[in-house]
Amino acid sequence: MRRPLLALYALLITVPLLVVLFGSFKTTPDLFASPFGPPLSPTLANYREILGDAGLLRVFGNSVLVVLVSVPATLLLASLVGYAVARLPRWPSRVLFAVFAAGLAVPAQAMMIPQYVQFDRLGLRDSLAGLMLINVVVTLPVAVFILSGFMRTLPRELFEAAALDGAGSWAAYRRVAVPLSLPSLAATAIFLLVMHWNDLLYPLLFIDDPARRTLPLALLDFSGEYLTDYPLLFTGVVVASVPMVLLYAFLQRWFVAGITAGAVKG
């Protein structure tokens, strides 16, 4: 009973993903002649079209740039808050934590309209910088939540000892809090990476210029353009997914820790 059920579910996960991977090397007639099988006469034409004519290489670069800035920036800002939450006296610490935790209850759809107006007025809309900024802002609550949860478990004695050794708050942050929090920083980094890399809503709202699109937005645009050119759509999916899947293969433990920590936020 146990093995057949698990095997069935393994097929349900694997088959669609393999169809996509194989399909990206097929021509449209090949795909419909044999949707499941490996490509019999593999072609790189889809990749050439996607990365060349469709300009996905540039879009890929935009996505990389956005996460390379927004993930570390969110981590830095949130860890500073987490550190303050861990070390401040009881009441200020609670208030600070509550202010950010309240943000967890607010869905993006409730803020996106005023944010659109606001970024438009500030001239930050339709720019990668604006996208980075909004990424940082909307993920601050969850990052603060995870990191302060962890930093609060660090023994206070460590900070007191650092203070006795003459370390100021900043030195204690850098030499004690950050090194000891590396596991939770790594897990949070992965969570943010997946969130920012895959986000569609804000690029859809904020980006007009095709040259500034990120991968999910470019894929959505494709789906309108190449309605049922599945091999081309599949190639887009592969290009957008391969970085995450490779990282997942190498950093599995951190992915699971990060994404579930993001889920365990109430």
Next chain:
Amino acid sequence: MRRTWGLYLFPIPALALYLAFFVLPAAQGLQYATTDWDGFSPGFNRVGADNLVRIATDDDQFANALGNNLTFLLAVVSGQTVLALGLAVLLAARSRGSTALRALFFLPTVLSSISVAFVWRFVYDPNLGLLHSLGVPGTFLGDEDTAILWVAVAQVWFHAGQMMVIFIAGINQIPAELHEAAHVDGAGRWQRFRFVTWPMLAPATALVVAYTTIQSFKAFDLILGLAGNPPRSSLDILSTRIYTTFANSQLGYAAAESVVFMVAIGVVTWLQGRAARIGAGR
């Protein structure tokens, strides 16, 4: 004492950004909701609660989206919770095979929802797709009555592995003595699940249900990717409706819909919290 004061500087950069671009817009959203602003005209009228009244009494499209959203919510929460729990029970014991399967089942979670949408668009394509080539009849997303349920299947495929991991963590926290004691008392496999595992998993279940609820309210990319933009009415849910209203330059009205959306999430989450507490006997 001097050092403690320095600590107050640490949260300032994050607080400044958070207040300016998160808290302020959230408050402005409430304000816009009471206007008929289109988003670009310099002027607009204050209409007070008119938007909310219209949403509640005279907006078929919103009512339709709310209905779809509730169907979607119930299908995803029940399907995903049962599936994730089943997988967790089967995979909780660590062995080489189970570790590999866990990793595989979690894999879809790292993909983007738009990618998942394209995978499933091909699965459901009534002329060319996977189900079609397997001989399954039907138009799937084209079927007015069941379209939203097919999206629910895709959503469960996407996130069941993530919820499985939460259940596995819950199962591994159950003291082994409980199972042993039940075993000694002659409880079979099913009875041990029913009377030991399942009650001990109440906190994990509450968490999974709450998170799945929020996720299913947020299922925006998946719908656009599967159904196109704007989605047809059989696939419209609250998140896509708000976006469509906004894209049609009815900014004030969209803001009012957002308020209802937020309240809906709040109410459902609160009800679940109550139910979980009653279930836990508190």
